[in-house]
């Protein structure tokens with residue numbers, strides 16, 4: 001079921017007719033179904049959501065949605081949009097933290113284009129005191145993502161970190177490498193349907209790997225982000241940190257906008273740093289479908305939403 005649901009929703013995410021239907025109804029009004037997970041299609045909506053999130057004492061990272069762009073023009077446009085986003089965030093006075101995907105910046109066109117585009121973002125981001133997180137995409141991109149990250153790290157861009165996925169067999173080595181560099185890691189379970197050769201297929205195995213990697217990151221990492229909504233992972237992290245005398249200021253929890261708001265508030269009230277990943281933009285369909293794949297029960301509110309709006 002765990003891998004099966006992801007595969008099913010991945011197949012659906014490639015359906016043009018479903019995308020058309022979802023795009024028509026998903027964000028149409030302020031209570032449309034996609035708004036549960038996506039802050040809006042415009043940067044203004046994202047800033048408004050960010051202000052609300054900050055007022056609740058939570059931290060944030062803003063993600064301008066987009067991935068798998070096919071042309072250098074599209075990658076250039078996404079890069080320019082991110083550079084503009086930096087200015088908007090500075091002007092709005094909200095927290096300076098963004099997340100991005102390398103296939104949005106041209107990784108699938110060629111590596112040099114992507115490195116150049118990422119540098120165009122990291123440079124002003126560094127000047128304005130931003131932290132930039134590189135999301136991790138599916139496993140064909142893992143090595144390239146880490147190579148591009150290291151290329152820029154070696155060029156002294158240090159306001160940047162990566163996400164690593166517990167589901168992948170390779171991740172312990174990658175965690176160790178990031179710890180050697182002193183780079184900040186966001187640990188996630190992994191949102192993509194992966195082959196057995198690359199990743200654990202059973203939830204129990206992914207969970208065990210997540211806890212193992214969390215311990216390495218808490219012991220040896222640089223301000224790791226433990227990004228999960230799973231109470232067992234969160235409790236495991238809290239217990240391990242408390243047992244080792246690792247202070248609440250040495251790591252943070254991260255969750256996705258719209259998921260487990262109760263847990264977000266509870267952890268924040270207990271004094272843990274909690275950062276929300278806030279996605280916005282018109283290209284929300286693949287992101288939205290991954291959220292459905294993680295919890296097929298979410299399909300219920302989507303169907304109710306479509307029926308109500310039709």
Ligand SMILES: Cc1cc2nc3c(=O)[nH]c(=O)nc-3n(C[C@H](O)[C@H](O)[C@H](O)COP(=O)(O)OP(=O)(O)OC[C@H]3O[C@@H](n4cnc5c(N)ncnc54)[C@H](O)[C@@H]3O)c2cc1C
Pocket residue numbers: 134135136137163165188189190191192227228229230231254255256259260276277290291292294295298
């Ligand atoms: C801040 C952040 C950044 C991320 N960045 C990346 C990335 O760069 N690359 C990547 O591959 N993945 C990323 N992910 C997604 C991650 O890999 C998982 O797919 C996702 O977090 C679900 O796993 P979980 O740890 O919450 O555990 P699960 O075992 O999947 O879920 C635990 C519980 O959380 C709740 N829950 C989980 N997902 C949902 C949902 N969609 N809707 C409603 N409730 C839900 C349910 O109560 C569920 O029982 C990110 C996640 C977070 C929180």
